[in-house]
Amino acid sequence: MCQQTTVAAVVPYFERWMAAFPTVAALAAADEQAVLGHWQGLGYYSRARNLHRAAKAVMERHDGKVPGDLALLEALPGIGAYTAAAVVAFAFDKPAPVVDANVARVLARLHDFREPIDSARGKKFLNEAAWTLQPESGAGKFNSALMELGALVCKPRSPICPLCPIRGACRTRDPEALPIKRSRQAVTSVTERRAWVVENGAIHLALSTERWKGMWILPEIDDEGAPVVHVENYPITRYRVRMEVVVAPCGSVAGLRAFSWHEIETIPIPSPHRRAIRALAETQVTRHR
Numbered sequence: 001m002c003q004q005t006t007v008a009a010v011v012p013y014f015e016r017w018m019a020a021f022p023t024v025a026a027l028a029a030a031d032e033q034a035v036l037g038h039w040q041g042l043g044y045y046s047r048a049r050n051l052h053r054a055a056k057a058v059m060e061r062h063d064g065k066v067p068g069d070l071a072l073l074e075a076l077p078g079i080g081a082y083t084a085a086a087v088v089a090f091a092f093d094k095p096a097p098v099v100d101a102n103v104a105r106v107l108a109r110l111h112d113f114r115e116p117i118d119s120a121r122g123k124k125f126l127n128e129a130a131w132t133l134q135p136e137s138g139a140g141k142f143n144s145a146l147m148e149l150g151a152l153v154c155k156p157r158s159p160i161c162p163l164c165p166i167r168g169a170c171r172t173r174d175p176e177a178l179p180i181k182r183s184r185q186a187v188t189s190v191t192e193r194r195a196w197v198v199e200n201g202a203i204h205l206a207l208s209t210e211r212w213k214g215m216w217i218l219p220e221i222d223d224e225g226a227p228v229v230h231v232e233n234y235p236i237t238r239y240r241v242r243m244e245v246v247v248a249p250c251g252s253v254a255g256l257r258a259f260s261w262h263e264i265e266t267i268p269i270p271s272p273h274r275r276a277i278r279a280l281a282e283t284q285v286t287r288h289r
Contacts, residue, residue: 003083004044013042024064027055032214036268043236043271045212050078068092081127089139097130098143102150108179109154112171117179185238192241194218194273195248196229196280197256203264203277204256211236215268218245218276219253230280234272245276 001010001017017038021027027035032052039048054076058066066087067073073084085096099107104117107129116122135142153160159175161167172178195218197204206219226246234241259267264277 001042001047003047005042010042013039021055024055024058024066027052028059033268036214037266040215040268040274041271045215045270047078049214053077054079066091068094070096086143089143093138093140095131095134095136095139096143097127097134098147099126099130100147100150102147102154103130103143104150105156105179106146106150106154109159109172109175110166110170112173113178113180115180116182118181187235187238187240189240189242192243193221193223193226194243194245194276195221195223195253196245197248197250197253199250199258202258202260204250204253204258205269206253206256208270212270215270216257216259217270217273218243219256221246221248221253223248223252230276232272232276232279241272243272243276245280 001014020034020038021030030052032049035048035052036045039045042048057076058064062072068088068091070081070084070088073079073087074081079087082099085098088094088096089098104126107113107126108117111125111129113122113125113129115125117126133142133146149164149166153164154175157176161170161175164170197219204219205216208215208217223246226248228244229247230245232243232245234243261281269277
């Protein structure tokens with residue numbers, strides 16, 4: 001959950017998730033719609049689907065017990081090197097390099113590494129540098145401490161070098177110049193049109209098979225002449241999306257399913273689409289043109 005999302009934002013979702021799926025077995029047995037529903041609002045829904053798939057794999061391959069081995073963890077759906085290391089270090093207290101943005105900054109400055117840390121060479125350097133520091137015991141506390149060092153002392157701006165416990169070993173003389181990163185991809189603006197289809201007190205939605213697979217969304221429509229009744233702007237990866245919603249008659253878009261207003265609150269809907277639905281429902285845009 002903390003991938004691409006802050007801890008503060010995650011806490012209430014985590015608590016609700018654990019109440020619904022307290023064990024690996026419970027998550028594995030859950031319906032995907034229920035899983036997506038409890039993830040709703042966190043975004044990047046592939047994380048939820050991968051976590052669901054990983055739970056099923058743990059049940060099938062490891063008798064329901066999460067493995068404490070890096071290779072076995074990375075073989076599970078959706079688990080990469082960082083997540084695997086975090087599980088090994090924090091859940092099993094075994095040596096593993098947990099390199100988040102804070103740790104990467106500490107390591108780049110400590111070694112005065114003058115190449116992009118997000119390049120292949122940079123990632124290799126960070127992994128090797130982190131491994132050399134791992135203690136034989138107490139890996140959980142050590143990795144937590146290294147993260148805290150980066151967050152509270154070795155900060156991106158105005159690092160508190162005089163208070164740093166490893167300042168004597170630090171090689172850089174201009175810490176704010178590090179770490180170096182490759183240039184970011186430019187943000188691309190995209191406009192999409194969605195249909196507001198309401199009839200007989202029910203709203204008609206489409207089941208997404210792409211970006212928000214398994215979730216219910218306002219259907220796409222190709223109608224440049226229709227007046228826009230609502231605009232929702234949202235970012236996704238390197239895109240900035242302008243979602244324009246237009247009122248459309250029932251039958252103008254095929255393959256939709258009707259939901260009552262009560263049902264809308266119980267099904268998985270991506271946040272941008274839910275915001276649009278609530279805004280339009282409040283203004284009572286409920287009749288087709």
